Amino acid sequence: MITTPIFPNFAYAHITGDRTQQWISPRDNVKIQFTYEPEKPLIDSPTELKFSVQNL
Numbered sequence: 001m002i003t004t005p006i007f008p009n010f011a012y013a014h015i016t017g018d019r020t021q022q023w024i025s026p027r028d029n030v031k032i033q034f035t036y037e038p039e040k041p042l043i044d045s046p047t048e049l050k051f052s053v054q055n056l
Contacts, residue, residue, distance in 0.1 A: 029056045
């Protein structure tokens with residue numbers, strides 16, 4: 001059985017929180033937001049990276 005998606009694959013999300021870092025590139029007209037968990041990463045333990053790239 002072969003299936004074809006009806007809708008294209010899109011993902012929409014925004015990062016919230018007081019530790020979110022943001023960088024805006026006027027030249028490329030993009031905004032990048034970045035954060036990580038846990039707040040204080042430890043060596044040899046997993047760290048979750050979260051980022052968002054938005055075309056302004």
